Amino acid sequence: MAAQPKKKISRVRGRTRRAHNKIVLPKLSNCPKCRALIPPHIACPECGFYGSKKILITKTDKHIDQKLKEEKKTASKPKPSPKPAKDTKSQESQDSSLRAGDPKGPEATSPPAGGRDTKENKK
Ligand SMILES: [Zn+2]
Numbered sequence: 001m002a003a004q005p006k007k008k009i010s011r012v013r014g015r016t017r018r019a020h021n022k023i024v025l026p027k028l029s030n031c032p033k034c035r036a037l038i039p040p041h042i043a044c045p046e047c048g049f050y051g052s053k054k055i056l057i058t059k060t061d062k063h064i065d066q067k068l069k070e071e072k073k074t075a076s077k078p079k080p081s082p083k084p085a086k087d088t089k090s091q092e093s094q095d096s097s098l099r100a101g102d103p104k105g106p107e108a109t110s111p112p113a114g115g116r117d118t119k120e121n122k123k
Contacts, residue, residue: 028037036046043049048056 026039029040030036031038031044031047031049032051033044033049034047036044038044038046043055045056045058046060048054048058048061050056
């Protein structure tokens with residue numbers, strides 16, 4: 001026999017108890033660098049920044065590294081091409097990787113300060 005309740009718990013009592021059983025939304029804030037929604041006090045998983053410092057190596061960074069390695073391999077295979085041509089190719093690849101890795105970087109640097117200012121002004 002399982003344990004039995006000594007007294008009936010009234011409708012109100014049970015419902016009052018269950019009133020606190022609810023799902024709470026996680027408190028998220030915008031990353032100041034890339035504007036992604038992240039929990040506070042953690043390094044951003046999207047761009048790898050905590051505050052103004054780059055801390056994490058993100059998945060996108062890894063993808064970029066892989067692409068660079070592949071490009072280097074492909075560039076190293078055709079040896080007969082002259083040296084200056086190789087240099088220009090490597091520079092182009094670096095430029096494209098920078099653009100791909102940090103598309104919102106220059107835009108995101110200025111807005112956060114402005115947003116904070118506006119909030120303070122509203123108060
Ligand atoms: Zn971020």
